[in-house]
Structure formats: C-alpha cells, structure tokens
C-alpha cells in the first residue's frame with residue numbers, strides 16, 4: 001500500500017448525498033480480475049453521455065459537459081468533497097480502486113458508509129469526516145474560487161485552507177499508523193499468529209462443531 | 216455491570232486480542248466466497264507467497280454473473296467472455312488452494328446468501344463474512360455476519376481473522392402482529408423509511424419484538440439482508456426454536472451428540488433482559504402496510520396506498536435536491552398515486568426474496584392470472600438449484616409459466632444486472648431485490664423495491680396494486 005503523509009491537492013466538489021458504489025463504478029466494470037485500470041470509468045454513468053462497456057476506447061466517448069469531473073477547472077483534482085452517506089451500497093473495493101486510479105487520495109464528507117470507509121484505508125485513500133456545516137463552507141469556497149486547494153496533513157490531523165484556516169479531523173490511531181507507514185495489515189496480523197492458534201485451541205474445546213474436521 | 220446484548224456476546228466469543236485503543240482481532244468461523252470480489256484477493260495471496268489459514272472454513276460459489284438461461288454448456292457456454300473469465304478464475308483458485316466450491320452445474324449452486332443457510336454452512340453463534348455487503352442476511356441465525364472488501368477477503372483467507380472496531384448496539388423493536396399480506400420485506404422497508412439509509416451507520420442492529428419473533432427464518436433473512444440498506448454492517452435476530460429447527464439436519468450442520476451440545480450453547484444467543492442498547496427504535500407492526508419505493512435510495516419508500524412525495528415539503532436542502540434528482544431519474548411527478556405507476560418489467564429473485572417461501576407468496580398471487588399486456592417481461596429467478604427443485608416439486612414453476620412468467624436458473628441475475636438480465640434505459644421494474652440505486656438493474660433503468668407478492672400483483676395488473684386485494 002502506498003504511504004499517505006501529507007497532500008496538497010486540487011479539490012473537486014460532488015454535491016449530492018448517498019453517492020453509492022454503483023455510481024462510483026458501475027457493475028459492468030467489476031468483471032476485471034485486476035485491481036487497476038478502473039479510473040477511466042469512475043462515475044461512468046454521470047461522466048459520459050453514451051453507455052459504457054468494458055474495454056472501450058475512452059477517447060471516442062461523449063463526456064457529459066455538465067458533470068463536475070469534466071469541467072476543466074477540476075482536472076487533476078486529488079481531493080473529493082462529498083455529502084452524507086458517501087460510498088453506500090455494496091462492499092466492492094473496486095469503488096476505492098476507481099477513485100484511487102483516477103488520482104483521488106482524500107475524500108471529505110459528513111458521513112461515510114462503513115465498508116467503503118474501511119476499504120479506503122486498505123488502499124491508501126484517506127476518508128475524512130467533517131461536520132456538515134464545515135462542508136457547506138468548503139463547498140461554497142470551492143465553487144467560488146477556481147484552483148481551490150487544500151493541504152491535508154495526516155500526522156498533524158489537519159486540513160489547511162488557502163486562507164490559512166486550519167481544520168482538525170479525527171482518525172483512528174491504528175489506521176493512521178498503517179497509512180503513514182504504508183503497512184500491509186496481513187503482515188501485522190500474522191505477527192499475532194500464536195494468539196490466533198491459542199484462540200483456535202480454546203474454541204475447539206468450547207465449540208467443536210465450528211471445526212468441520214471434528215464433526 | 217449490566218447484561219450483554221446478543222452482539223456483545225458474539226463479539227466477546229470471537230475476540231482473539233484487543234489493543235488499548237479498541238482495535239480488535241476477531242476470529243472468523245465461516246468465509247463465503249464468490250467470483251466478483253475474490254480474484255484480486257487470491258492474486259494477493261499468490262504474490263505474497265501466503266496460504267489460506269483454514270480451508271475448511273471457506274465455501275465458494277459463482278453467482279453474480281452466471282447466466283440464468285441456457286446453462287447446458289456450463290462455464291464454457293457463458294457468452295460474455297469477461298464474465299466467463301471470472302467464473303473460470305474462481306474455479307481455478309478454489310482448485311489451487313483446496314477450497315470447497317459448488318460449481319455452476321452443481322444443483323447446490325445459487326446465491327451465496329441463500330446457499331450458506333440452506334447447507335447449514337451458516338450456524339448460530341458464528342462469525343460469517345463474505346465479500347458482499349448483503350452478508351448481513353446470515354444474522355437471522357443469531358450470527359455476527361457482515362460484508363467485507365477484497366483486501367479483507369485476502370486478510371481472512373490468510374489469517375482467519377479480521378481487524379475490527381466494535382460497533383454500537385441498536386435495537387429495532389417491532390411489536391404487534393403484522394396484518395395479513397404484510398411481509399418481512401414490508402417490515403424492513405418501513406424500518407429503513409423510518410431510520411434512513413444512514414440511520415444504522417456505526418451500529419449493529421438487533422431486530423426484536425413480537426412481530427420479529429413471529430417471522431419465519433426465511434422472513435428473518437429478508438429482514439437482516441436489508442440491515443445494510445439502513446447503514447448497519449450487520450443485522451441479527453436472537454436464536455429460538457425456529458432457528459434450531461431450521462438448522463437441524465442440514466448437510467454442514469453438526470449432528471447427534473454434537474448437535475445437542477451445540478443447541479445448549481445456541482440457547483444463550485439472545486440479549487440479556489437487562490442489556491443496554493445505545494439506541495432503541497420502536498415500531499408498531501399494525502402500522503405497516505405493503506411498501507413500494509419511489510426513488511433511488513431504499514429510504515425513499517411509501518405505503519402502496521400513498522403518493523409520490525413532493526420535494527417542496529422537505530425542509531432539508533440537501534435532501535430536497537436529492538429528492539428532485541430521484542424524481543427526475545425515476546420519471547415521476549410528485550403527487551402521483553403509487554397505484555397509478557405502470558411498469559415494464561418484473562423481477563422476482565435476489566438474496567432478499569428468492570427462497571421457497573418468497574416463490575410461494577408470488578405464486579399465490581400469480582395463480583390463475585396472466586401477466587398484463589404492458590409488462591414486457593416478468594421473470595422468476597430462484598435463489599439456488601435446491602430452491603428451484605423444491606419449487607418444481609410443488610408445481611410453482613407451472614403456475615408461473617402458465618401466468619406468463621419466465622422460469623430461470625439460479626443466480627443474482629437482474630438484482631445487479633452483471634449478466635445479460637438487465638433493464639433498458641427508461642424501463643420501469645417492480646423488483647424484489649434490495650437496491651434501487653441509479654442504474655443498478657441496467658443503465659437508465661428504474662427500480663421499485665417491493666415484496667414478492669407485490670411484484671406478482673404488479674405483474675398481473677400492469678401497475679402497482681395492493682397485493683392483499685388479490686389474495
């Protein structure tokens with residue numbers, strides 16, 4: 001996993017609640033058996049006027065000029081502003097892979113769906129929860145000023161606006177540690193292999209029916 | 216110290232270790248795997264040179280993009296080359312890593328959340344995970360069951376554990392007796408309408424109360440299936456005699472003396488009388504009527520005798536604009552009576568409503584009637600090969616076929632339209648699935664979520680009607 005320490009990035013607003021994983025990456029693209037290459041189909045149904053199919057040549061497609069991602073001022077954005085319940089819907093990690101592949105490393109919203117939130121951390125994407133009124137202000141600021149950027153400092157847990165305002169945010173300690181160091185949590189868990197074996201031994205006594213070879 | 220909730224008990228029983236900051240390692244008893252969210256996880260294992268920790272805890276099945284017709288040629292006959300690669304990849308991964316898989320041509324094949332309980336692979340008191348958000352279904356057995364992402368699929372394969380933080384406890388109490396023709400689907404849609412799609416975020420929901428106790432196990436699965444649509448990662452119901460009767464004799468369930476021992480322990484799987492919940496949501500079953508969603512989120516739901524709501528009456532600005540976008544997408548006008556909405560297609564299936572009881576309820580309405588002329592297609596997709604066999608033994612297939620429905624092979628089908636079963640842009644569908652998101656059933660498709668009886672009633676009427684009038 002790629003480390004995340006600080007990021008100074010262009011901000012793109014996506015002003016709608018309940019942005020679901022089907023909208024983030026429509027299911028026709030889930031058939032890939034790889035982790036990469038989902039970026040061009042991020043928000044596909046909103047982003048293009050023609051229906052999308054896997055393996056298309058994207059330069060031949062008709063972008064929807066009204067969708068924010070197609071506006072020149074947001075090209076190269078790496079911070080996404082969202083509304084309530086961002087990432088609701090399925091557990092598909094493809095949604096995060098698509099965001100990451102399209103260059104987004106931070107998503108800021110008043111609330112996230114659990115599984116999506118979790119999946120972000122596994123892929124070096126930082127989801128940040130801020131109060132709805134703070135987001136209202138950020139949305140207004142982004143729309144008012146072209147080239148609006150934010151600086152996100154994970155170590156200090158702060159977001160800094162172009163006017164020098166600093167906004168603090170919460171992040172789980174363990175997740176922060178993994179993200180700052182780009183750690184693979186399977187490796188971390190396997191450091192506790194003895195604990196897992198001890199647990200299994202105890203459970204085999206208590207609830208042997210959970211271990212099919214004993215049934 | 217007060218008593219424990221069901222969730223507390225399940226959590227404590229599976230805690231391998233916990234750090235000071237509350238980050239816990241939780242042991243996983245059952246891992247269900249399907250073709251869409253697993254290939255990258257197996258690839259990850261290979262790249263790191265890791266092996267599955269415990270293959271006997273894993274059960275795999277292809278379901279999301281298998282075809283539901285013309286299955287005679289097996290995997291090789293899947294016409295979409297990309298879908299075929301995914302199913303073949305699952306087959307080869309299971310072979311290479313020694314994992315039990317029900318192949319596409321196995322009569323036990325079906326939707327992962329239907330076959331787990333059907334086989335007794337889901338047992339009370341277990342932790343059950345799957346790379347699919349509707350894993351919450353298995354909570355109907357007094358299990359802690361939740362969906363995970365692909366990185367976590369890999370994590371469970373490699374370590375048999377997950378890194379978790381404990382959720383808060385919510386109890387949804389539904390007291391009273393649901394009226395005749397009011398199903399578990401209507402109850403859960405009404406609950407989501409009440410608490411909203413983010414209402415359960417951060418919570419584990421226990422469904423309780425006399426109305427929940429009176430539900431069958433299949434109904435409880437429908438209920439827990441949609442806990443995720445209320446934002447909760449897991450939903451659950453306490454164990455009672457019905458749970459134990461359902462599990463008894465299933466292929467993967469314990470038997471004999473071992474079963475008696477297990478039952479003794481399963482009897483503890485309920486919240487203690489003095490357990491404390493962080494939030495309690497009370498509902499009266501008598502207030503719940505058959506439900507129909509009108510928008511693009513499951514919380515956008517009204518009773519069948521209601522009308523499409525008017526965004527102008529919503530005070531919250533973000534919600535108001537969400538409602539406008541939804542009406543626009545759905546091609547609906549505020550104030551339209553739900554029963555005036557005409558439909559083009561009907562889908563009866565999905566892990567929410569494709570079990571034998573669901574098919575019986577739909578067939579009871581369809582029997583002796585015909586699919587209306589304006590309905591282009593009405594399909595019934597059983598949840599598993601065994602559900603299909605059972606339905607055929609009861610003659611339900613003939614009831615459906617005579618009424619003009621298509622009778623398909625098991626799979627996810629038009630629930631998410633990854634195979635050929637999908638809506639065309641602008642088409643309107645009465646669907647027994649769980650998500651009405653934009654494009655969920657095909658780009659531009661419009662989904663209304665309903666119960667199986669309501670879907671069958673819409674099919675034979677050409678528009679929504681109160682299914683109770685046809686019973």
Ligand code: SF4
Nearest residue numbers: 349565566627630631
């Ligand atoms: S039936 Fe639908 S919701 Fe259920 S597992 Fe399949 S795709 Fe997911």
